[in-house]
Amino acid sequence: MSNINWDFSGRVVVVTGSAIGMGADAVARFRRAGATVYGLDIDQERGSQVAMDTDTTFIACDITNRAAVGTTFDRIAAESGKLDILINNAGGFWEQLTVEETSEGEWNKVIDLNLKAVFLCAQRAIPLLRLSSSGRIITIGSLAGQTTMYRSSPPYAAAKAGVMALSRNLAYELAADGITSNVIAPSAVLTDRILKVRGPEERAATQKTIPLGRYGEVDDIVQWMMFLASDESAYMTGQTITVNGGRFMI
Template sequence: MSRVALITGAARGLGECIARALHGAGYRVALADVQLDAVQQLADQLDPSGQSAVALQLDVRDKAAFEAARDLLVARWGGTDVLVNNAGKSKVAALMEISPEEFDEIVAINLRGTFVACQVFGAHFAERGFGRIINIGSLAGQNGGTATGAHYAAAKGGVATLTKVFARELASRGVTVNSISPGPLDLPVVYETVAPERIAQIKQMVPVGTLGSADYIADSVLLLAADHAASVTGACWDINGGLFMR
């Protein structure tokens, strides 16, 4: 039987790319998003029969929602093998103008969501003796951010730390936990929300001169999710065009 992967924030953008790549590689995919209609459309495109693709409405801030998703996938496909914590929310905001409520909202989606997902599915994977968790971080969590708000950068910095904490906790149980930290990506949502002149400025800042490929991020997820990727855990793969070098 093929492996089962749950991808959060799968309705569009990078999450959609990752979902398509996993399904194309033979995974049965659970596509989770707060917007059920959008993710249902993708599931229908991938497999109208529902045998290898299912849509789930899921708010990543809600631990009980992850528990329900875990139980549903146990009943439907016998369990889950791979978790991709992709859901997130970015917001441009002046540092001194971010309200405590705005800070809490962004941190809840980007950091709390990753934490509760790793708790629920980390335990599920440990019980099964196998699992792959891939957290989608951000360059902003490494360099403090240049085009995003401080709340987003802080949350993604927390994701990088949580990755190491869960990797250490679960390593002896056959479960790996890794993160990927993309820089600016070539995605439709970027061109919808960022002015053309700003995109040109961003490209000039990137040493390689181009925005990153979402498809390549998806390929990297496939590598980290592979059965023979057992020796990679607690790692952060930087894919940022040379903007941040260790």
């Protein structure tokens, strides 16, 4: 836990994928820092529990569904009148497949969640972010989108490469409005999902490839969300920050 006392009083934050892992931690941390926080997730049960535990608002939303995203952002607009920080966190894959093994359905499902949903949420967030004095779009990418040094999922890697380009587009388009857009690219963080996707042998082998000698913790990533959301990061936009224990250095 960091000693930095972030102050996000008066800021409105939306975190996608808020029911578990990094998203749930981000919800709690931004709320403790004084923000009004909306968590969006498809998992109604866990999402509601996180919201109850953290005094935040949960909205059940499938962020791959354009209509659902529209209704969700309309509600946030009606309740809050603006948005300061959008954190595109929801994402992931559930099966390690080769290109040959990847069905069209799997491709669409993974691309929709990891790439299309970022577009849908950003598009609806932009008018609200323009009403903020310090709008921020923070998207969680992945090392899988930057290089290939282990098996993951072809559509996941392609989508995570795509969000870096999309984030730069957003940065370019929205710079005149004072809105920044950046990506955080983690590599190996032991969330429940990763424990299911990668077995014990693979996890042990992976750990050996991380110069800092350990897996990332959720907090290692959420700290960077908070920095990128803060006024201190105002001059940085269109960038990808790789937070990976030195596993890949560029």
